[in-house]
Amino acid sequence: xxxxxxxxxxxxxDQKQYLYTLNFGPQHPATHTTLRLILTLEGEKVVRAVPxxxxxxxxFEKLGEDLNxxxxxxIVDRMNYISPVANExxxxxxxxxxxxxxxxxxxxxxxxxxxxxxxxxxxxxNIGTAxxxxxxxxxxxxxxxxxxxxxxxxxxxxxxxxxxSYTRIGGLMYDIRDDWIRMVREFxxxxxxxxxDIHRLLTRNRIFVERTKGIGILxxxxxINLGCTGPVARASGVVRDLRxxxxxxxxxxxxxxxxxxCATSGDCYARYLVRxxxxxxxxxxxxxxxxNLPAGPVNIDVETKEVLPPKPDTWRTIEGLIxxxxxxxTNRGLxxxxxxxxxxxxxxxxxxxxxxxxxxxxxxxRCRTRPPSFVHFAVFPYLAVGHQISDMVAILGSLNxxxxxLDR
Amino acid sequence: MALGLPxxxxxxxxxxxxxxxxxxxxxxxxxxxxxxxxxxxxxGASRYDIARFGAxxxxxxxxxxxxxxxxGRIVMKMLPVLQRIWLQxxxxxxxxxxxxxxxSGGVFDTYAVVQGIDxxxxxxxxxxxxxxxPEQLIQxxxxxxxxxxxxxxxxxxxxxxxxxxxxPQLLTAPPSDLIVAPGDYRTATQRWPADDKSSSVSxxxxxxxxxx
Amino acid sequence: xxxxxIAGEQLLETLRERTGCPAISFSTFRxxxxxxxxxxxxxVVLQCLKEGFGFNMLVDITAVDYLYYPDARHRFCVVxxxxxxxxxxxxxxxxxxxxxxxxxxxxxxxxxxxxxxxREVYDMFxxxxxxxxxxxxxxxxxxxxxxxxxxxxxxxxxGERHDFPAISRAES
Ligand code: SF4
Numbered sequence: 001x002x003x004x005x006x007x008x009x010x011x012x013x014d015q016k017q018y019l020y021t022l023n024f025g026p027q028h029p030a031t032h033t034t035l036r037l038i039l040t041l042e043g044e045k046v047v048r049a050v051p052x053x054x055x056x057x058x059x060f061e062k063l064g065e066d067l068n069x070x071x072x073x074x075i076v077d078r079m080n081y082i083s084p085v086a087n088e089x090x091x092x093x094x095x096x097x098x099x100x101x102x103x104x105x106x107x108x109x110x111x112x113x114x115x116x117x118x119x120x121x122x123x124x125x126n127i128g129t130a131x132x133x134x135x136x137x138x139x140x141x142x143x144x145x146x147x148x149x150x151x152x153x154x155x156x157x158x159x160x161x162x163x164x165s166y167t168r169i170g171g172l173m174y175d176i177r178d179d180w181i182r183m184v185r186e187f188x189x190x191x192x193x194x195x196x197d198i199h200r201l202l203t204r205n206r207i208f209v210e211r212t213k214g215i216g217i218l219x220x221x222x223x224i225n226l227g228c229t230g231p232v233a234r235a236s237g238v239v240r241d242l243r244x245x246x247x248x249x250x251x252x253x254x255x256x257x258x259x260x261x262c263a264t265s266g267d268c269y270a271r272y273l274v275r276x277x278x279x280x281x282x283x284x285x286x287x288x289x290x291x292n293l294p295a296g297p298v299n300i301d302v303e304t305k306e307v308l309p310p311k312p313d314t315w316r317t318i319e320g321l322i323x324x325x326x327x328x329x330t331n332r333g334l335x336x337x338x339x340x341x342x343x344x345x346x347x348x349x350x351x352x353x354x355x356x357x358x359x360x361x362x363x364x365x366r367c368r369t370r371p372p373s374f375v376h377f378a379v380f381p382y383l384a385v386g387h388q389i390s391d392m393v394a395i396l397g398s399l400n401x402x403x404x405x406l407d408r
Numbered sequence: 409m410a411l412g413l414p415x416x417x418x419x420x421x422x423x424x425x426x427x428x429x430x431x432x433x434x435x436x437x438x439x440x441x442x443x444x445x446x447x448x449x450x451x452g453a454s455r456y457d458i459a460r461f462g463a464x465x466x467x468x469x470x471x472x473x474x475x476x477x478x479x480g481r482i483v484m485k486m487l488p489v490l491q492r493i494w495l496q497x498x499x500x501x502x503x504x505x506x507x508x509x510x511x512s513g514g515v516f517d518t519y520a521v522v523q524g525i526d527x528x529x530x531x532x533x534x535x536x537x538x539x540x541x542p543e544q545l546i547q548x549x550x551x552x553x554x555x556x557x558x559x560x561x562x563x564x565x566x567x568x569x570x571x572x573x574x575x576p577q578l579l580t581a582p583p584s585d586l587i588v589a590p591g592d593y594r595t596a597t598q599r600w601p602a603d604d605k606s607s608s609v610s611x612x613x614x615x616x617x618x619x620x
Numbered sequence: 621x622x623x624x625x626i627a628g629e630q631l632l633e634t635l636r637e638r639t640g641c642p643a644i645s646f647s648t649f650r651x652x653x654x655x656x657x658x659x660x661x662x663x664v665v666l667q668c669l670k671e672g673f674g675f676n677m678l679v680d681i682t683a684v685d686y687l688y689y690p691d692a693r694h695r696f697c698v699v700x701x702x703x704x705x706x707x708x709x710x711x712x713x714x715x716x717x718x719x720x721x722x723x724x725x726x727x728x729x730x731x732x733x734x735x736x737x738x739r740e741v742y743d744m745f746x747x748x749x750x751x752x753x754x755x756x757x758x759x760x761x762x763x764x765x766x767x768x769x770x771x772x773x774x775x776x777x778x779g780e781r782h783d784f785p786a787i788s789r790a791e792s
Contacts, residue, residue: 026489027439028468034441034486054759055486056441059518059775061744062768066775075515081443097650125446144453151450162447162539224677224705227733238705245708338690339649342680342701342712355699357684365689366769368682370701378736404442407483407759485761487784494787519768519777520760527782530789567789 018042024392026055034403035377035396041389049384049392051377053406060408064367069095069334070168072367077163079369080405082125083118085154086347088167093248094343094354099336101170101306105250105294110176111167112250113184113289114157115345116282120191121150122348122400123231123275130272130397131202134211139201146194149187156180169334170307171299184290191283199276212268216383216395219266226382227375230350232399235274236266242346249345250289257288268398306334333362342370349373349400373405427560430474430500431553434463437473437497439490442480444507447539456542463549470496475552477545478531481509483520487528494529500564502556504548505531508538628653631673638672639664654712662715663725666700670730675702675711678731681738683745687771694718698747700727717747726752744769 025036034055040048060079064072076091077084089111096103103111128143151161157176158164166173202208218228223236233240241260243251261277263270299307302320308327313320326332336358344353350372357366376399383395440448451458458464467473470493482490494503505525508514511534513523525531532555535548559566632646632655641661647654657665669675679701686692694716702711717724726749727734738749739758746767749755757764764780766773 026486027493054757054761055489056481056483057485057759058481058483058516058521059768062773062775063516063518078443078515081446084443100650129449141454144450145455148450148453148455161541162443222732225732227678227731240705240708337649340654340684340699341649341652342699342710344679351679353680353701355680355682355701357689359689366684368680368684368699370680370682374736374740375733378733484764484781491784491787518775519773519781522781522784528784528786530787 019047022389026052035401035406037380037384037392039384039389039392044388044390046384046387046389046392049381051380053377053403055407056403057407058404061367061369064364066363068362069336069364072364073167074163074165076369077165078404079371079408080122080347080349080352080373080402081163082402083122083348084163085114085166086118086122086345087352088165089115089118089249090343090345090347090352091354092167092169093345094341094356095169097343098339098341098356098358099169099306099334101300101304103170104297104300106175106296107171107298107300108250109289109293110157110172110298112254113286114154114166115249116285116289117150117153117184117187119282119348120279121147123279124150126397126400127198127202127272127275130394130400131208133393133397134208136201136205136208139198142194142197142201146191149190153180153183153187156183168299168307170304171297175298181290181293184286188283188287188290192280195276195279202272203276209269211391212272212394212398215268215387215391216398217265217267218379218383220264222382223266223379226379228350228379229375230346230348230372231271231274231278232350232376232379234261235263235270237262237264242344242351246344251285254285254288254292258282258285268394271398336360336362344370347372349402349405350376369405369408371405371408373400373402377401377406423561426562427557430560431556432462433465434475434502434549434553435465435467435473436463436475436477437468437470437493438466438477438479439493440477440479441482441486442509444479444509444539447542448477448479448506448545451542451545456546458546458549461546461549461553470494471498473497474501475549476501476503477506478503478510478525479506479539481514481516482522482525484522485520487522487525490525491529500560500567502532502552503530504533504535504545504552506535506545506548507540508536511536514538631655634672635665635668638668641665651710652712653710654714656714656716659715659717659724662698662713663727665713666702666727666730669702669711669713674704674706675709677703677705678727678733678737679703679710681727681734681741683741683747683769685745685769685771696722696745696747698724698741722747723750724748725750728752743767746770 019040019042022039022041024039026034036052036055038050038052039046060075063075067075073088073091076087079087124143124146128140131139154164155161157180158166158173218236220237223233223238229240239260239262244255244260247255258281261274261281263274302309302323305323305326309320309323314324327334338358338360340357342353342355344351351370352372353370355368355370356364359365380395380399384392438448450456452464452466474497476494476497505511509516510525513521522528533548533552535544537544628646628648632644635644636642639661641658643658645656682699684697684699686695686697696717698715698717700713702713724747726738736758738752739755741747742749742755743757743759744767
């Protein structure tokens with residue numbers, strides 16, 4: 001590891017006179033949201049980069065201690081807001097692990113499809129905006145159009161296009177309609193066209209390649225030491241994907257339909273390529289999952305006393321009403337074990353984990369998020385040193401930092 | 409005495425003229441901090457395309473803009489930045505507060521989030537929603553254009569009268585002393601520990617607010 | 621499950637031997653394996669886990685404030701989540717802390733990932749990591765005086781969020 005973050009130099013040496021400091025952000029188009037970098041420059045070369053974060057710290061974890069396990073899903077949504085469904089799935093995956101619930105096959109498949117749709121939309125936005133920062137506007141429009149298609153799918157399934165809050169403990173808010181399956185099939189068919197359009201616009205585009213190749217190289221050892229996961233780590237040759245390594249949802253059954261995409265060079269271009277290829281792999285998963293969608297209920301059995309009964313039961317039968325109240329009343333609610341648990345899924349950005357401390361009531365005592373963006377942004381100083389100032393936006397774009405997840 | 413006007417000369421009220429020009433060339437400054445910012449991007453992207461309404465020239469430098477769209481929650485650390493950017497924008501300028509968070513704090517009633525930017529900077533238009541749909545933002549831009557056309561003046565006289573913040577009053581008591589529905593309804597029916605030490609308050613695990 | 625229990629016992633034996641700390645205990649819940657380490661030994665244990673057992677990735681550092689937890693005997697707990705990228709094994713290392721002595725050795729020299737994670741724990745709980753190169757607040761402004769994720773800090777804060785000057789239309 002040639003680069004040392006904490007190197008400090010004497011404030012008063014001669015060398016210092018030639019350096020100047022540039023403040024980058026917090027309101028800057030290439031930071032997308034709210035990041036701030038303090039760059040020390042020698043000419044145009046960056047000799048030191050100190051990120052300053054917290055411009056969007058809104059107390060998610062504190063809020064989580066005040067809401068119950070089902071309510072908190074609305075907040076979790078707002079964490080990685082370019083793929084909200086992935087967060088919901090992560091949260092309820094961990095809560096179900098805590099409670100020991102095994103969800104129904106149909107629910108597993110639907111969640112898998114949603115998670116992969118989220119991955120595609122995340123990568124689309126990331127590639128679009130990364131290209132936008134490097135001066136290419138058209139891929140952004142193409143990519144965003146595909147996001148709109150995915151918004152339509154999510155809206156059709158849940159009723160809200162952006163923050164669906166669709167998952168519940170032990171299932172989903174409600175089942176999908178058959179029309180949705182048709183829409184997903186349609187998407188699976190039309191997406192490769194758009195994907196190849198983006199491919200042709202960027203992959204061999206001279207300007208894009210020159211500005212990303214060899215920029216921000218993250219060696220494999222450093223990637224592991226810094227805790228990188230997801231596309232960032234895979235672009236550096238770390239062959240790790242929780243979908244294969246610790247299969248959750250339906251990934252265990254679908255494991256033969258997709259492959260883990262890796263690269264070895266670890267630069268911005270490799271990260272771009274990994275994301276591009278991952279979208280196609282996701283598409284394969286969606287295709288396999290939608291064709292094999294099992295029938296049956298989406299929620300686990302009401303007898304377990306962990307899910308709300310269907311609405312007609314609540315209105316028409318006394319048992320349904322009682323159970324509804326058992327879960328909703330403030331002095332009742334879910335029984336949880338006095339335990340702590342860490343669980344994680346492979347979100348589009350990397351390993352999104354939750355550490356939940358339960359104390360018997362229906363609210364988490366502590367719910368820590370393990371945010372991939374936070375860990376990835378800590379990598380930035382190591383990548384930035386030695387590059388030109390104009391490369392900063394390329395590196396930022398390739399790391400896919402989401403401020404709300406970064407700061408929570 | 410009849411005054412003949414040559415061709416191509418129009419007479420108009422100067423205010424009207426200025427309003428017409430200003431309303432149709434709003435340059436937004438996207439102050440996008442969170443999820444609403446992504447919807448703001450969607451408005452600029454292909455399906456919704458705000459260019460149809462003459463407000464697509466997003467400029468990230470406050471000195472070139474006259475409409476600030478605050479999209480997303482503003483937290484303690486960001487607020488001074490927001491105010492500074494607002495002060496840097498040239499007159500005449502307007503501000504749209506997009507989304508529940510910017511307008512009121514939204515779901516984030518926590519220690520770090522400012523409960524509505526209108527407590528600290530003037531706001532012309534609020535858009536509800538979490539996030540608002542793109543159509544709502546477009547409608548807001550249209551409404552703002554209408555507002556400029558109706559109330560604008562060449563010299564910005566309409567701003568001079570707005571010396572007071574037209575906002576909800578700032579809270580006088582520290583928020584921990586307030587019981588705000590529906591936040592603490594769980595403890596609202598219980599006694600506070602200061603009243604009665606012997607009671608089994610410990611059965612409630614929620615930290616009860618201290619009375620000062 | 622049984623196999624991993626045995627593996628856990630073995631791991632424990634080796635750890636006790638190598639670090640010379642008898643008081644390490646082991647527990648499992650679902651698929652999580654946890655060891656509880658006295659705070660004096662946390663650095664040696666982490667070092668041993670990294671160098672001897674191949675836990676080369678530090679996934680997460682967090683803390684828990686047990687102030688209102690039923691039957692809790694300690695105030696704080698610092699949690700390290702480790703991962704062996706070769707075998708995919710995960711291990712959670714916990715250590716308890718009590719006021720007034722909230723110091724722990726920093727794990728920065730083992731994993732660089734600890735840099736920001738420790739800063740966040742310091743920011744939110746006020747736990748000090750000795751030997752950390754740059755222990756400042758990371759998420760909250762420098763002027764913030766409290767540690768918000770402690771249980772005795774109210775959810776809505778103590779009014780810090782209202783403490784700014786307002787700009788009216790006429791003066792801007
Ligand atoms: S209003 Fe909703 S969508 Fe907008 S920033 Fe707030 S939480 Fe995000």
